[in-house]
Amino acid sequence: LREREESGRRLGVTTDGAGRLRGSGGRVLIVDDNPRQAEKIAAELEREHRPTIETNAGDGLVASKGSIDLMIVNVAAAEFDGLRLIAQVRSAEPTRHLPILAVVDPSDRPRLVKALELGVNDILMKPVDPEELAARARTQVRRKRYTDFLKEKLDYSLEMAVTDALTGLHNRRYMAGQLQAFVTRAAQGGEPVSVLVLDIDHFKKVNDGFGHDAGDEVLREFAVRLATNVRAVDLPCRMGGEEFVVVMPGTKIEDAHRIAERIRRDVGSTPFRVMGGQEHLTVTISIGVAATIGAGDTPDALLKRADEGVYEAKATGRDRVIA
Ligand code: GH3
Ligand code: MG
Ligand code: MG
Ligand code: MG
Numbered sequence: 431l432r433e434r435e436e437s438g439r440r441l442g443v444t445t446d447g448a449g450r451l452r453g454s455g456g457r458v459l460i461v462d463d464n465p466r467q468a469e470k471i472a473a474e475l476e477r478e479h480r481p482t483i484e485t486n487a488g489d490g491l492v493a494s495k496g497s498i499d500l501m502i503v504n505v506a507a508a509e510f511d512g513l514r515l516i517a518q519v520r521s522a523e524p525t526r527h528l529p530i531l532a533v534v535d536p537s538d539r540p541r542l543v544k545a546l547e548l549g550v551n552d553i554l555m556k557p558v559d560p561e562e563l564a565a566r567a568r569t570q571v572r573r574k575r576y577t578d579f580l581k582e583k584l585d586y587s588l589e590m591a592v593t594d595a596l597t598g599l600h601n602r603r604y605m606a607g608q609l610q611a612f613v614t615r616a617a618q619g620g621e622p623v624s625v626l627v628l629d630i631d632h633f634k635k636v637n638d639g640f641g642h643d644a645g646d647e648v649l650r651e652f653a654v655r656l657a658t659n660v661r662a663v664d665l666p667c668r669m670g671g672e673e674f675v676v677v678m679p680g681t682k683i684e685d686a687h688r689i690a691e692r693i694r695r696d697v698g699s700t701p702f703r704v705m706g707g708q709e710h711l712t713v714t715i716s717i718g719v720a721a722t723i724g725a726g727d728t729p730d731a732l733l734k735r736a737d738e739g740v741y742e743a744k745a746t747g748r749d750r751v752i753a
Contacts, residue, residue, distance in 0.1 A: 455479045456499030456571030461490030462533070463510035467558070471502060471533075474560045475567060487515045494519050494528060499574045500567060501528055505545050506535040506556050513541065516548045527577070529570035533558060594668040596646060597653035605667035605675055609729040612679050616722035623679050624686030624721040627736040628656070628693070630672040631714045631748040640711070644704040645672075648713060651702050659693045675733070683721035683753055690717045690751040698749055716743035719753040 458481040462468035465485055472481040479500075484490040487510065494501055494515075501519065505512035516532065519525045532545040536555045545553065551573075552566050592604035600608075612623040630636075630652065637645040649672060656666045656674060665677040678686050694717055701710035718739020720732055739752035746752075 456567070456574065457497060458482070458500045458502060458567060458571070459484065459490065459493050459496075459498045460502045461485075461487060461493075461512065461515060462502075462504035463487075463507060464504060467504065467533070471558060471563060474558075474563050478564065479567065479571065487511055490515055491518055494525050495522070499529070500531065500570045502531045502533065502554070502567070503550075504533045505541055506533055506538065508541075513544055513548065516545065516550060520549050529574050531566055531570060594653075597650055597668050599653050599657065599674070600665055600667040602667065602669050602675075605665060605669070605677060606729065608665055609677050609732070612677065613722055613727055613729045613732060617725050617727050619724075621680045622682055622722045623677065623732075624681040624683055624719065625678065625732055625736050626674075626676040626686060626690050626693075627669075627718045627733065627740050628674040628676070628690075628715050629717075629740050629744070631716055631744075633672040636711060636713070640704060640709060644709065644711075647704040648702050648711065651704075652697065652713070652715075655696055656693060659696055660689065675736075681721070683719060686719050686721060687751060687753045690719050690753075693717070694749065694751055714749035716740050716748050717751045718743065719751060 456479045458475055458479045460468045460471050460475075460481055460483045462471070462483070463485050465483070468483045468485065472483055475481040482493070484493050490501070490503070503512040503516055504510060505516070512532070516530055519528060519530065530550045531552050531554055532542075532550040533554045533556060534542040534545060536542070542553065551570055554563060554566060592601060593599070594601040609623070609625070615621070616623050630648070633645065633648075636648055649668075652674070653666070653668065656676065660666055660676055660678070663679055664681075667675045667677070669675050676689075678689070681689075694715055698712065698714045701712050703710055718736040718741070720735035720739065722732060742752045743750045
């Protein structure tokens with residue numbers, strides 16, 4: 431329930447003393463060739479919403495693609511092709527789910543039925559009753575607000591599921607899925623894929639000497655340098671802690687080695703500014719490089735070979751690349 435109340439607040443579905451919605455007014459587009467009827471509707475809606483009027487169906491179609499929450503279309507007049515406009519809005523991707531209220535003439539059953547068939551969300555019978563208009567518009571705007579909120583939340587969740595929260599790089603889960611696909615293709619005779627495993631040297635000393643926040647700053651700055659030193663098709667990822675992986679599709683081991691060297695030099699040669707520029711830390715990294723070896727190769731085996739490179743780099747003095 432608390433969650434509900436919280437999301438309600440975020441959606442702004444609260445009312446003021448007069449029972450009117452507060453902060454939940456919608457951008458309402460009225461498309462009607464009859465300016466008097468359009469203005470009457472707009473005047474009613476103005477208490478809660480921000481209505482605009484288009485008297486030309488073509489302009490209405492253009493405006494529908496903007497940032498609006500509800501479209502009210504007059505389909506009662508045969509000479510004004512509101513039905514065609516609704517069909518166009520429903521078939522275009524960005525407006526497919528836009529709430530639509532159709533203003534219909536109750537005696538014109540065929541047009542009313544046609545509007546429903548085209549997928550309007552609700553109907554307003556002529557002459558339009560102000561209270562009914564307010565209630566139906568409010569319902570649609572609320573629903574739009576809520577679906578926008580859910581969509582935003584879903585997009586965010588999907589993004590977070592594949593993103594490392596500290597650095598914004600891809601996370602291990604995302605990397606694993608991508609690497610599996612690349613390695614499978616390479617094993618079937620496709621182009622090779624290389625991986626770099628990168629581990630910051632003596633990172634514990636950064637935390638111990640300058641604090642965990644400074645350590646986090648180093649990790650973030652390192653991620654930026656990593657991402658800017660690889661191609662757009664490469665996948666820089668944070669595996670966890672101070673260990674990173676770059677997946678390089680279509681890359682032979684010699685090229686991967688060269689890129690690893692470039693990253694190692696870039697990191698080691700330019701100190702990391704932390705604590706608002708108070709401290710400049712020189713950081714070095716150890717990198718293991720491996721490439722696919724054809725049939726029978728697996729992501730785990732590939733990463734293990736690169737890990738062995740890191741291990742050897744650590745054992746032989748750090749700040750080096752081992753392929
Ligand atoms: P080596 O050169 O052998 O790699 O030494 P190291 O100190 O880098 O390696 P070790 O694995 O001993 O220590 C890694 C440290 O990284 C320990 C842990 O506290 C720190 N660490 C892991 N994740 C984070 C993080 O998200 N933020 C910060 N600030 N530190 C982290
Ligand atoms: Mg370690
Ligand atoms: Mg380390
Ligand atoms: Mg480590």
